[in-house]
Amino acid sequence: xxxxxxxxxxxxxxxxxxxxxxxxxxxxHRSVSWYQQTPGQGLQFLFEYFSETQRNKGNFPGxxxxxxxxxSRSEMNVSTLELGxxxxxxxxxxxxxQASGNTIYFGEGSWLTVx
Amino acid sequence: xxxxTQSQPEMSVQEAETVTLSCTYDTxxxxxxxxxYKQPPSRQMILVIRQEAYKQQNATENRFSVNFxxxxxxxxxxxxxxxxxxxxxxxxxxxxxSGTYKYIFGTGTRLKVLA
Numbered sequence: 001x002x003x004x005x006x007x008x009x010x011x012x013x014x015x016x017x018x019x020x021x022x023x024x025x026x027x028x029h030r031s032v033s034w035y036q037q038t039p040g041q042g043l044q045f046l047f048e049y050f051s052e053t054q055r056n057k058g059n060f061p062g063x064x065x066x067x068x069x070x071x072s073r074s075e076m077n078v079s080t081l082e083l084g085x086x087x088x089x090x091x092x093x094x095x096x097x098q099a100s101g102n103t104i105y106f107g108e109g110s111w112l113t114v115x
Numbered sequence: 116x117x118x119x120t121q122s123q124p125e126m127s128v129q130e131a132e133t134v135t136l137s138c139t140y141d142t143x144x145x146x147x148x149x150x151x152y153k154q155p156p157s158r159q160m161i162l163v164i165r166q167e168a169y170k171q172q173n174a175t176e177n178r179f180s181v182n183f184x185x186x187x188x189x190x191x192x193x194x195x196x197x198x199x200x201x202x203x204x205x206x207x208x209x210x211x212x213s214g215t216y217k218y219i220f221g222t223g224t225r226l227k228v229l230a
Contacts, residue, residue, distance in 0.1 A: 033216045043206065043220040056217050088158060094216060102148045104216055106160035 002027065004107035006091050012113045018079040021110045025072050025093030032074040033104060034066060037088040046089075049074055050096070081114045088112075117142045119209050121221035128197045129229050135182075136192045136224045138207030148210045149183070149190045150218070155203040163205070166190065197228045 005024040013019050025032050033048040045058040049068035066076040072093075078085055088111055092104035118141045128134035140149070151163040166174045166183050173181050178198075182191045194201055207221040 031216055033218075035218075042222050043218075045217045045219075048216045058217070090160060092160075092216075102210055102212070102216075103150070103162060103165055104218065105162065106152075108157070108159045 004091055004093050004105055006089075006107035006110050008110060009108065010111045010113075012115060013081050014115055015081055015083060017081050018077060019081060019112060020075055020077045021089055021091075021112075023074045023076075023091030023093075023107060025074070025091075026095075026105060029093035029095045029105075030072050031094045031096055031104075032068055032072060033092050033094075034074070034076050035090040035092065036060075037090060037109070038086070043090070046076065078112075083114050086112060086114045117144075117209055117211065117219050119207055119219050119221040121207055121224050123224045124222070125225045125227070127227045127229055128194075130197055130199060132197055133193060133195045134197055134226065136194075136205050136207075136226065138190045138192070138221055140188050140190065140207070140209050140219075142188070142209065142211070144211050144213075146212055148212070149181075150208040150210070151179070151181070151190075151192045152206045152208060152220075153201075153203045154206065154223075155200075160206070164192065194226075199228050199230060202226060202228045 007022045031050045034046040047057045052068045063079045068074045088109045090109045092106045094104045120139045147168045149166045153161045164176045178195045204223045206223045209219045
């Protein structure tokens, strides 16, 4: 099976712009979660989607949003970018129906630099 | 709120030797899941090992094993016969079944395997 695929892998944006990141989960996985990784804050949970519904959300401002499509692919959007949004954004997927359903599998991440 | 603490920011070990990475966590729940993830320089997070809190037996995966002490809320990772490819950041993570894939990560331990 192909792993979790994230696009784009690298991008540079200017303050005030918005960005959309995409994530394709492992085939058959219906849960997709997003994490932000920065040197200062470490790995922080952004949100999790299952069957197109957001089930949980981390402590991030409303500028961070996401959605999930019927094929389980997910996108996250950050509007009005700030310098502090520069980070590695990691997507992870899981299959709640499996015995190891609580395990999430990560993609390679999207590196966002805000200048 | 749950917290995960990794008190060793950096460690090094000689190739073929054994090393133990520490992790403690805080929770009031009785059932939960614990994980170790490895993040090599490529930055992809790779699952190393998982442990269900209701299982008393320590999990093992080839050269990797854990020492799970539920009462002490301790979850250490032992790497035997260390290899150069084990050089990476190692993150301990906690997940509550009620948390719908909201993983709480520690700050990580940077492990360097020396030739």
